[in-house]
Amino acid sequence: MPSPTTSRACLPTVLAHVSLLLAGPLSAADPPGVTAGPDSALIPAKVLEGRRAALFDLLEPGIVLIRSADPRDFFEHPQDTDFRQDNNFYYLTGLEEPNSWLVLFKPQAGPGKAVLYLPERNPMSESWTGPRLGPGEEAIRRTGITEVRPVTAFEEEVVARLRSGWALREYGRLYLRMGQETAQTEELVELALESMRTISDVGPLLAELRVVKDSVELARLRRAIEITAEAQREAMKAVRPGMHEYELEAVIEYVFHARGAERVGYPSIVGSGPNSVILHHDKNRRRMEEGDLVVVDVGAEYGYYTADVTRTFPVSGKFTNRQRAIYELVLGAQQTAIDSIRPGVKVAQLEQLARRYMREHSDGLCGDVSCDRYFRHGLGHWIGMDVHDVGGYARPLEPGMVLTIEPGVYLAEESLGVRIEDDVLVTEDGHEVLSAGAPKTVEEIEALMKDEACLLCR
Numbered sequence: 001m002p003s004p005t006t007s008r009a010c011l012p013t014v015l016a017h018v019s020l021l022l023a024g025p026l027s028a029a030d031p032p033g034v035t036a037g038p039d040s041a042l043i044p045a046k047v048l049e050g051r052r053a054a055l056f057d058l059l060e061p062g063i064v065l066i067r068s069a070d071p072r073d074f075f076e077h078p079q080d081t082d083f084r085q086d087n088n089f090y091y092l093t094g095l096e097e098p099n100s101w102l103v104l105f106k107p108q109a110g111p112g113k114a115v116l117y118l119p120e121r122n123p124m125s126e127s128w129t130g131p132r133l134g135p136g137e138e139a140i141r142r143t144g145i146t147e148v149r150p151v152t153a154f155e156e157e158v159v160a161r162l163r164s165g166w167a168l169r170e171y172g173r174l175y176l177r178m179g180q181e182t183a184q185t186e187e188l189v190e191l192a193l194e195s196m197r198t199i200s201d202v203g204p205l206l207a208e209l210r211v212v213k214d215s216v217e218l219a220r221l222r223r224a225i226e227i228t229a230e231a232q233r234e235a236m237k238a239v240r241p242g243m244h245e246y247e248l249e250a251v252i253e254y255v256f257h258a259r260g261a262e263r264v265g266y267p268s269i270v271g272s273g274p275n276s277v278i279l280h281h282d283k284n285r286r287r288m289e290e291g292d293l294v295v296v297d298v299g300a301e302y303g304y305y306t307a308d309v310t311r312t313f314p315v316s317g318k319f320t321n322r323q324r325a326i327y328e329l330v331l332g333a334q335q336t337a338i339d340s341i342r343p344g345v346k347v348a349q350l351e352q353l354a355r356r357y358m359r360e361h362s363d364g365l366c367g368d369v370s371c372d373r374y375f376r377h378g379l380g381h382w383i384g385m386d387v388h389d390v391g392g393y394a395r396p397l398e399p400g401m402v403l404t405i406e407p408g409v410y411l412a413e414e415s416l417g418v419r420i421e422d423d424v425l426v427t428e429d430g431h432e433v434l435s436a437g438a439p440k441t442v443e444e445i446e447a448l449m450k451d452e453a454c455l456l457c458r
């Protein structure tokens with residue numbers, strides 16, 4: 001999924017707020033769901049402890065408040081009330097409990113302390129929501145946080161101490177996840193400002209951690225990407241002239257769910273013909289025709305980590321000469337960027353390489369101008385818990401970072417859009433293309449499209 005630019009993407013919108021304040025094919029042998037599910041549910045407590053310890057290392061003395069997500073109101077959003085935990089809360093606790101707080105205390109000297117506030121269990125509401133974790137031994141065991149208390153104590157133990165000024169005198173600084181304010185945190189911000197103490201956004205610190213993935217995160221990302229690559233293969237085999245974009249979307253999302261993905265990382269983009277040049281086309285209502293290219297930009301989310309893989313292929317199974325020429329230009333630009341991925345390189349340099357390749361190989365393909373004039377978005381972005389994941393782009397690549405490389409050329413007058421996107425892990429000595437399971441050369445795509453053994457062919 002393209003982002004507007006690479007260099008400036010993902011600046012948390014909350015900073016504005018802060019400054020304001022301060023000023024494999026499916027088969028019977030491999031039944032759906034077997035390879036997914038339970039292993040995605042729990043993050044080892046040791047891993048969570050390591051993440052919190054790394055955050056403590058980045059903090060000045062202070063108190064950090066991180067709020068869980070809250071359930072969405074069914075009457076306001078009946079079609080979209082599935083609960084999804086807040087990413088930072090999940091990253092640090094591994095829990096999917098709503099209406100909770102994680103509080104980190106970093107003293108002037110000595111080790112930091114984490115306290116978790118969870119809603120108490122309630123049989124009446126659990127008859128609607130299913131069982132909750134509640135404060136207790138299980139929450140301690142799963143998070144490695146030894147102090148877990150009912151959320152009702154948060155007011156007395158945290159808010160009242162902040163209100164009295166004691167906590168800020170003691171710790172000096174209040175960290176919040178800006179942009180995640182509740183009425184309560186807004187009051188706390190006011191209190192901290194009144195006492196002339198420093199308020200900081202903990203988001204950028206968490207972003208610096210989250211941009212380098214640990215082994216648990218990489219396992220989940222790999223799985224999300226494998227599932228997405230399989231969905232791309234099924235889409236290539238299923239597509240036919242006369243089919244609607246939504247039918248192809250259904251094939252893709254069938255594979256996602258059949259393989260244990262909980263949800264899509266973002267609305268699936270299936271843009272054919274004139275829609276192939278619309279970068280975030282997700283209406284997916286058009287009937288596809290002979291001669292169209294279709295841009296399929298999709299990502300399964302697995303265990304809170306999302307893939308982001310784009311393939312462009314001909315609805316009829318065969319590229320025209322013109323389509324093939326544009327396609328291979330985009331592919332060459334993409335390969336040039338991917339080949340240069342290794343620790344120490346910056347994303348902006350990769351983008352320069354891809355654009356230079358396009359300029360040097362356009363050969364009149366886009367009229368009087370270079371085709372890179374029609375490459376209207378950034379080359380790529382981090383992926384992780386968000387499809388456009390957190391983290392700045394000035395930082396050179398390091399092992400454990402995962403980014404997309406997705407050049408495109410969009411010729412609206414010809415209804416000819418091509419985007420090719422892979423998910424690439426930076427390794428110690430170079431890189432690994434995690435989405436290699438989705439065919440990419442013209443030959444590979446055309447060969448697969450002849451495959452009759454498709455899952456949901458019409």
Ligand SMILES: [Mn+2]
Pocket residue numbers: 001002003308381404406421
């Ligand atoms: Mn993308």
